[in-house]
Amino acid sequence: RITHETIIWDTPGIESWNENEVRSYMISLIEQTQPLCMIYCASPGSFARLEHVRWLVSECYEKNIFCALVCTNMWAGRNRQGVVDEFCRILNSIHPNIHPIEEDNVIYFDNVALVTMVNSQEYIDKDFDVMKPASGIEQLIFGIGKSLNRDLMFAWFRTVSQNTNFWTNMSSKLSHLFQMPTGTLTSLYGHASNFLDFLFDESNFLHDDDDMTPLTTKDTEECLFHDAEIIDLPEQKSSKKLIFTFQLDDIARTIEFPQILQKLGAKSCKTEELDKESEHLLKFIVEFEDTEHAEAMYHFWQLTATNQINCTIVDELSDQFSNIDSV
Incomplete structure (x- = not known):
């Protein structure tokens, strides 16, 4: 059976690089990898040079690369809304003619970018007796997928083909996106990778x-x-x-x-x-x-x-x- 490889290029510490380092490295990386999308993450209280972020988003737009600006670990500080607002200001400055639309806590800037908040793991603060469940990840995955063109969309969804929770919890939105009945999609999610292989010219009948x-x-x-x-x-x-x-x-x-x-x-x-x-x-x-x-x-x-x-x-x-x- 054909296996599919997903490569995630990480750039730790990019916020502290000087301007020339950031731009030369990112241009080289984009040309080398031809990425599906760019995900920029910042948690409340973290440090970021906004001019780097603004240039990176603008460069991705010029090269038709979708951008997701994400506030991660959203419950770790009170400034989570400030992070989101700053992301939106950057996108508004680059795309002044795009009217952002919010859906399921995801702010879409047409099919070029989105902004959202996520908490990938359960957050627990024993000192203040606070517990917050993981949230936002499935909406982020779906939001990126629906914003890509057809081929890139299915390549993106292939990365989560084994994520049963995603295919189950997002079945209603996925059925609308794929234009198929929810019941049909639900019956297929257990074989999501086969479903995606089919659309990518790699399917074979199951013999069992x-x-x-x-x-x-x-x-x-x-x-x-x-x-x-x-x-x-x-x-x-x-x-x-x-x-x-x-x-x-x-x-x-x-x-x-x-x-x-x-x-x-x-x-x-x-x-x-x-x-x-x-x-x-x-x-x-x-x-x-x-x-x-x-x-x-x-x-x-x-x-x-x-x-x-x-x-x-x-x-x-x-x-x-x-x-x-x-x-």
């Missing part, structure tokens, strides 16, 4: 039926996959593969599609994103156990694509089959 999470489809006569079509049946007679294309308008359907094909005898499915006349398309390369199954699926698909055919599930065999009109 116990690992396959069933998806519930709506009861309708509407064609579930009206945007899918077979575009190729390899010419060689011994081919076991079919190629489908699928529009990316409905992510939930693009996940259901290969799972249903598996139940129809497909043993593997790989994906490849296409860009055809500016329309986002996904190509499925589906392999069956033998040529007989592949050809049967091909001819069945051609039949349904060229005829008005309805199909209804019945509870048991009955004489009603004799009353079905030919199609």
Whole structure:
């Protein structure tokens, strides 16, 4: 199975560097790493040279790098709101035409930056008998993800693909972001890494039926996959593969599609994103156990694509089959 590596570049003590050191190092680092985003953290009472922060944010904006300015360890001092206000002043000076919007304690500056407060661990002050739960981390993760473009968004969410709490607690917002029913997303979160692999052209069918999470489809006569079509049946007679294309308008359907094909005898499915006349398309390369199954699926698909055919599930065999009109 393919593994994915997340690299976090830390810059401890950058606040004490001189201007030339900061700028030369950060320019080199940005060019070398091509980062998904930049996260700048400051806790209440900490020291920071604001001109460094302002330059860093401005440089990231010029290079289309999203910035998250975060007040960390928020309960460690009373000046947490002051840290947030200072961050907002910096962003307002760089982006005077952007009207910030606050949502779930995250302040968004369009899709270029955000400001928020977090407490990654439970905070306990025994002297004053104060206990504060961890907070803000999941909202920060989601906020960064929703602000990135599609490819960077899924690369970012891959870093938390094993974080069950995130996928569970943020399921409502994620379902809206991915434009899929909450129930479908909830059924998938246990396989979040598989879900993300699928969107990144690295998915394979699971061969253990116990690992396959069933998806519930709506009861309708509407064609579930009206945007899918077979575009190729390899010419060689011994081919076991079919190629489908699928529009990316409905992510939930693009996940259901290969799972249903598996139940129809497909043993593997790989994906490849296409860009055809500016329309986002996904190509499925589906392999069956033998040529007989592949050809049967091909001819069945051609039949349904060229005829008005309805199909209804019945509870048991009955004489009603004799009353079905030919199609």
